[in-house]
Amino acid sequence: MGENLEDQKKLHQQILLNTALENKDIHNFRDEFLSLHPYDQARFFIEIDPVHRKQVYYFLSPKEMAFLFEQLEIEDEEYRKLLSEMLPQYAADVLSYMFTDNAVDVLNILEKDQVASYLTMMDQGEAQEIKDLLHYEEYTAGSIMTTEYVAIEASQTVRSAMFILKNEAAKAEMIYYLYVIDEEKRLVGVLSLRDLIIEEDDTMITEIMNDRVVYVSVSDDQEDIARRMKDYNFLAIPVVDFQRHLLGIITIDDIVDVIDEEASEDYSKLAAVSDMDSPSKSPFSAAKKRLPWLIVLLFLGMFTASLIGRFEDTLKQVALLAVFIPLIGGMAGNTGTQALAVAVRGIATGDVNEESKWKLILREAGTGFITGATCGILIMIIVYVWKGELFLGLLVGISILASLVVATMSGSLIPLLMDKLNIDPAVASGPFITTINDIISILIYFGMANLFMNHLI
Amino acid sequence: MGENLEDQKKLHQQILLNTALENKDIHNFRDEFLSLHPYDQARFFIEIDPVHRKQVYYFLSPKEMAFLFEQLEIEDEEYRKLLSEMLPQYAADVLSYMFTDNAVDVLNILEKDQVASYLTMMDQGEAQEIKDLLHYEEYTAGSIMTTEYVAIEASQTVRSAMFILKNEAAKAEMIYYLYVIDEEKRLVGVLSLRDLIIEEDDTMITEIMNDRVVYVSVSDDQEDIARRMKDYNFLAIPVVDFQRHLLGIITIDDIVDVIDEEASEDYSKLAAVSDMDSPSKSPFSAAKKRLPWLIVLLFLGMFTASLIGRFEDTLKQVALLAVFIPLIGGMAGNTGTQALAVAVRGIATGDVNEESKWKLILREAGTGFITGATCGILIMIIVYVWKGELFLGLLVGISILASLVVATMSGSLIPLLMDKLNIDPAVASGPFITTINDIISILIYFGMANLFMNHLI
Incomplete structure (x- = not known):
């Protein structure tokens, strides 16, 4: 992989970014920083000291910070610390720009009144979506699903479905499956973006959709869902209530995390380390x-x-x-x-x-x-x-x-x-x-x- | 999930399918069978007796059988048994319709002369692609990558890229990332299908592609790759040689299997069960x-x-x-x-x-x-x-x-x-x-x- 060359490049980048922060040089910082993958942005961001981090909050829009936040994999206390460093409205904006499932994960570790205060600062619709998800029990489908999916109606054509997709592509978490619903929002079919782009514009959705949708119930256990997605090789799976109303989707990245966590858990239990203690703890x-x-x-x-x-x-x-x-x-x-x-x-x-x-x-x-x-x-x-x-x-x-x-x-x-x-x-x-x-x-x-x-x- | 209703439906399907097989009723069988998800097809197929399976080989085209084969998760001997049940040319066709990485997995468990005989019965180009992959060592990127990716050139526009994509969509394993290569097939950028569909038709690929591609080397260990894909939340990652020539891609479904296998392996080793023995063994x-x-x-x-x-x-x-x-x-x-x-x-x-x-x-x-x-x-x-x-x-x-x-x-x-x-x-x-x-x-x-x-x- 040419590790040394890569490492040198990374070091060079870090120096550039740090210099830009020192000099309060917003243009150079943004140029360099926003060209990084959000995961690499997150790694840089979490390593710098609080003073420099404050600078980053001024340099990045809440939306840009939201992308970075999605990629953080840190302890609960650290999330609390980062949010407390931000201005409250900025923090609320960051949370509302995050995909709902990830925002809910962060909100779940905060105090109740803290959550309430962030929610009042958000856009009404967004706040409601988050509130709906906050209700679901941990380890169930509801707790890991997101509401940013693309839904179309069975009566549409490929052309109009494509039009909807283009509009929603920017904010949906997963655009590679389109879920087909009836007038009452009940899930009746699914088609992949792959199906959509190889079909003619005038084809009806009903003709090409798959009406034997594999779905999970909102109260299903996340481990069962992981097994199902692994078996079917899905990139996402729809979540429905008992009347088959579409509530959300679970994406493969969350399932990868579930598989990893559950395996770690079984492993630690075999060794009787009740909770896997991180090697860095005292x-x-x-x-x-x-x-x-x-x-x-x-x-x-x-x-x-x-x-x-x-x-x-x-x-x-x-x-x-x-x-x-x-x-x-x-x-x-x-x-x-x-x-x-x-x-x-x-x-x-x-x-x-x-x-x-x-x-x-x-x-x-x-x-x-x-x-x-x-x-x-x-x-x-x-x-x-x-x-x-x-x-x-x-x-x-x-x-x-x-x-x-x-x-x-x-x-x-x-x-x-x-x-x-x-x-x-x-x-x-x-x-x-x-x-x-x-x-x-x-x-x-x-x-x-x-x-x-x-x-x- | 309405388990009982689902179960009843499944039972009804099974009876239908079995009756169709008994009566050698190809039309009813195909109607019902091909409407199932390939994973469910595979589950039905593996449960029936060899006589009925022979019937299925007559009823399904090699391409349809290939889709089913991709979803099988069975022991090595069982793969050998299934292939030996088929006519040799049919078996060779099934293997050539499978995604290259999966065909290679199956071929790797066969005798050398058996592999050679299947390869001679295949289309030249397909056989060559498989031969190339057969060389890579187990547990490396090369051994789990597939060559069915979509590559475009940097000098193209969104319109021409979309045209290529539509043509390749049916046979590519993953069409949601497009990899950008230069004249010498070196990887220079990546863009997602999401980026492609929200852009104007005349936009140049160079303008919208991400030129900081995260890639892995063909000899990298699969466990390291799994960690990287988990960190970056990728659906696929490109595999290159030491001169950065694009050789293939690794898709998330294979990575999910790697994560699961490695966790099982660590777990069994902690308990000193050298290889995880399946509970059904003697x-x-x-x-x-x-x-x-x-x-x-x-x-x-x-x-x-x-x-x-x-x-x-x-x-x-x-x-x-x-x-x-x-x-x-x-x-x-x-x-x-x-x-x-x-x-x-x-x-x-x-x-x-x-x-x-x-x-x-x-x-x-x-x-x-x-x-x-x-x-x-x-x-x-x-x-x-x-x-x-x-x-x-x-x-x-x-x-x-x-x-x-x-x-x-x-x-x-x-x-x-x-x-x-x-x-x-x-x-x-x-x-x-x-x-x-x-x-x-x-x-x-x-x-x-x-x-x-x-x-x-």
Whole structure:
């Protein structure tokens, strides 16, 4: 990509922009700055100090600032800080020039009276559109949809549809699909801009539109919508109410963010980092997020300890037993995590459902048996060769076999149960499953050791 | 969404389609089938038996089958099976009607002589385009790009660009960006279809095109490209060689798949399921995938066991020591996984880089100290209250403190080291880090126990 050349160009640009800001040179600044992609504008803007940022507010129109604002990916506090730096009317204008869905995202992190004051400073129609969207619950279609779509009527021709499109192109968020509605604003069809431009001007929309529209309901979960858009390869999907009135559209860029967020979320939960803590946060804030989990696990661990405590006499007689505690617990924990990961991803992608769930649990039990038998025989041989203890080897081997079967089954059963109870199965994090399986495997190990004590001494 | 109504409609469709297939009624079948979205066509097609599928091959043209084929998301063997069901010339035609990038994906899973035979049956130009793409390495821009883009020249007007677009619209994969090239096919600009349709017919392309094009190099990694497209909210990105010649474009639907795959991959690695095994696979194939990891961990576990074995005399004297082995090992393992997850995601999203990496390791050490001290003090109190053993409590508490500091540091240090050595840091999976930290924590625990033996007896 010629990284060095690119980097040099970027550095040169930054120097130009900074000099223009220093000199309050509005012309050079605007020339250079507005030729950048809004994402690059945003990256420059967020790096400079507040004094220079104030200068930028004077140099850019609210509309230009709105484009930049759409591209920011910053923490909630930073949004609040930036808005507080602007004159209130300027901030209100920036928000009203943003696409409605993005403006709503920003407004959602502000105080209620702050939101109200911005809304009163906006154009009535715009304020109403924003108010409508503010009602929708987080993680639903309503919360991520935008109202800037292009709608046409079925009775139109290609020519008149093209005319509408040209007029709305500048302010619509996505112009590559046109949604066809009837007199009552009910969604009846869709056509792509591609269809439109290859057709003759006099063709009727009804003739070329696709009347089997795939749509989502305003209360649908964003994760389900993401899966649907990924399956159909759509750039946007229409959102309707229960009477099929068109309310808005969800665009692919928001869906990319949803997929990314949900994946991060599942990942952090598997590792029991309740909320993904950003690597730049302080150790105190990181510790605060992780401690609740660790303390739960500490008490679970204490429970394990008290279980082993009951076998203190056994341990005194055969101290060698203790040697294999971490091995058996560890193997059970690891296998459980593997089974958990398969089940959680399967539920998330829809591969695992009501019908196939028993098949999965049986499959996992089978997998546990095969891996358990292999590892069990292996360990038996090792213990026999290493310590010359056939019976101890047998005990450890059978414990591993039993633990692995139980661990794989619980690893798939627990997330499936949680899903059934409408709890996000990803909450059954790795460490939790690990600890549960630790306890079970140690019970099996010491239980068996106790039974066959006379063979061990 | 009126799920029940939708479901009933779908069922009705399926019955219609199946009846048409039974009766060899080509007209009814085509009427109904071709009105479905290709994704729904694909879902119906993949569910029916081979005899009915053969019927479908007779009913659909290769071009219609190609649209359906683009939407299939099936295993490699299934692609091979479907192609072998078709007449060779039909199969070759289907492949040549597919978008080049998707045809290449399918060809990549076939035997070399099979590929060669299909290529000879294709149109020369199409075969050449496919051959060019077959060369690129997996996971690079070249391997996921398509050559069906729309290119125009800078010297054209809006009118002539629109004319080209109308001609190419039917066969281009993405017509919403037009890439501007010079006489030597070098990429010099880009404009969106949105820009094109709002401009006057006589405007020159040079006047309205954006000459600061964001592009990627053909050898760039697909994960980096995904991040870039997500940042810029592009629907497509151009791919160039080192002299900036335009070679192809990557479209957002492929990027959505990349993001999803990479997230799944990181997730499975954290759980040490080397390749995400599909929930529908047999226990043998699942066991085969998991066993290598489990056996590595088994040997690491044996190493832990042999370490504890060295303290057999200590254990014989104070059997109570064994009681806390799983607790200490478990806490260290869990904390390590948390630190690992933060580091791996940080590296993946670019939040953690050369400069910030020492800050992260220090941050993690700090987090380990705070969580370790909290849990350590807690456990000391519990052990004192429960067993009345102040010194044992102190020993367990300090061991937890030391283990957690080491575990958080190794959890972030190991993936950072791997990244430095150009190994995918996600390979440092949860169970691996867990086992490493198990070993370290037990060394700390028994090491200290041995030192202060006289206080314990």
